[in-house]
Amino acid sequence: MISKQKIYSCKICGARYPKWLGQCTKCESWNSIEEDIIKKSPKSDLIQSKSEVKKISEIKSLQNERIKFTDDEFNRVLGGGLVRGSVVLISGEPGIGKSTILLQNSINSPESVLYVSGEESAEQLKLRAERISKNPKNCYVLTETNLEIILKNINKIKPGIVVLDSVQTVQTDLFDNSPGSTTQIKECTSILIKLAKSIGLPILIVGHITKDGNIAGPKILEHMVDTVLHFEGDKQHQFRILRSKKNRFGSTNEIGIYEMDQSGLKTVANPSELFVSKKQNTEPGSAIAVTLDGDRSIMIEIQALVSSAVYGTPQRISNGFNSKRLNMLLAILEKKAGFKIGVKDVFINITGGIKIEDTAIDLAVVSAILSSNINVSVTSGTCFCAEIDLSGELRSVSNIDKRISEAERLGYKKIIVSNNSKIGYTPKLIQTVKLKNLSQVVKEIFTEKD
Structure with a gap:
């Protein structure tokens, strides 16, 4: 009853x-x-398990505990592959590519996959699968939102991986609430986690986000799952970044970079070549920075435009760079370097449509602004990697060896870093210039051309 x-x-x-x-x-x-x-009713037999107390030394390790996909970037962010029995939550803006990346990994998976969709029909999924892959296989499709029916099909098919798109569309008969409510999301996820742990079944769950950018539902949802991945990027640009926010089985410093086209998401093996233009002669207002996103070094191009203010209040507009930090750097330039740009409009753009929070690009931003202000281009083959403090001094940044190695690999001839940088790497093809403050940077970059 x-x-x-x-x-x-x-x-x-x-x-x-x-x-x-x-x-x-x-x-x-x-x-x-x-x-x-x-509604209190007997739970499914599929998720009932008999737990016993064991010594940690007596517990047997999983055989082939990670499932490797053909997508190397996806494996990288997961920490080397999908752990059996783990629950992974993937979030992101609508249309960013959450369903696409899961579908293309499902149809190319070495394990059988049950793709459960509560948002698309089976015919729509097949149409998208044929666009992504000419020979989709090894993937079962179920269009259902009732959790009890989903559990019965899992017990019947016994897949190696389950994909649920999305948790906000699923509901259980234990509650009368509508799908997407806090109780439905929490209870459905809890049942799926018990299922994953009891039979060692990895489950990938898609989660919607709110207008504030947080995952829709209770915050406890992120604590319950093993891994939280976030898909970010501008839908107007082709680049997407898959970032790990939480990972019990790997590092949260890993990112995966993708390029969206009509056939789906393609991995970007060398993102530095995409974010930097291949012009022979650089124009004034352009500088190259070496940033570190996760454990990956990336070369990015900083573009700046400084012009006379048309209106009474000068404009400070930045795309992909923190506007408050831009105001701070402009104040340092005027106070410590003597450049009067307080009455001029300043526009900053990071090419590729990506957002960078790394403070190591401070020096490149300042160099691009100075280059545009005096209308003198930075020498071709020069890149920058240093943080700037309020006194105008250059500060060292983390993993400087990895950054220098990336710049050398891409053929840059000179990299300007802080005087306090502790460099263990011995470069052969790139000159490392250590400077102390902004005054030395101005003399190093622009004096020869003047």
Whole structure:
């Protein structure tokens, strides 16, 4: 017999209460508590397991514990492959490519995959699969939103991997709430996690995000899963970055870079060549920076435009760079280097449509601004890698050896770094110039051309 129980839960944190409250006592958010109806019924036999206490030395290791995909970037972000029994949550903006990357890895997977979609029909999935791969195989498709029916099909097919697109469309009969509610998301994910751990089945889950950029549903959802991946990028550009926010089985410093085209997402083996233009003669206002995103060194091009202010208040506009940090660098330039640019418009753009938070590109940003201001180009073959503090001094950055090695590999002749950089790598084809402050940088770059 199925019994019903009425409870009240917070849609932000998922905390439960016996009666309605105006404020959640856990997360202190107002008007976030909603009524839920729970149906108590026997749980599926598929997720029942008999747990025993064991010594850690007595536990047997998994054989072939990681599943390798043909997508090297996806394997890299996962920490070397998909761990059996793990639950991975992938989030991102609508249309960024979450379903595409999972579908193309499903149809090319070495294991059998059950692709469960609550957003597309089977015919739509087949149409997209044929566009991605000419010979899609080894992939089963189920268009269903009821969790109990999904569990029955998993027990019937016994796939090696399950993909759920998306968790916000799935609902369980244990609750009367509509799909996408806090209780449905939390309980459905909890049941799937128990299933994954009990039979060693890896599950990939797609999660929607809110207008604030957070994953829709309770915050506890990110704590429950093993790995949280976030797909980011501008839909107006072709580049996408898959970033690891949480990973119990690997490093969170890894990123995967993809290029979107009509046949799906393609891995970018050498992103530095895509983000830097191949012009023989650089124009004024352009500088090359060596940034580190995760554990990967990337060469990016910084473009700057300095012009006389038409309106009363000068404009400070940046694309891909922190606008507050830009204002700080402009204040340092005027105070410490003596350049009067406070009454001029300054525009900064990072090519490729990507966003960079690494402070090691400070020197390249300043060099591009100075180059545009005096209309003198930076010498071709020169790149920059240093942070600038409020006193105008150059500060060293992490993993400087890896950055220098990347610049040398791509054929750059000179790299300007901080005087305090501890370099263990001995470059053969690139000159390393150590400078102390902005005044020395101006003399090094622009004095010879003047």
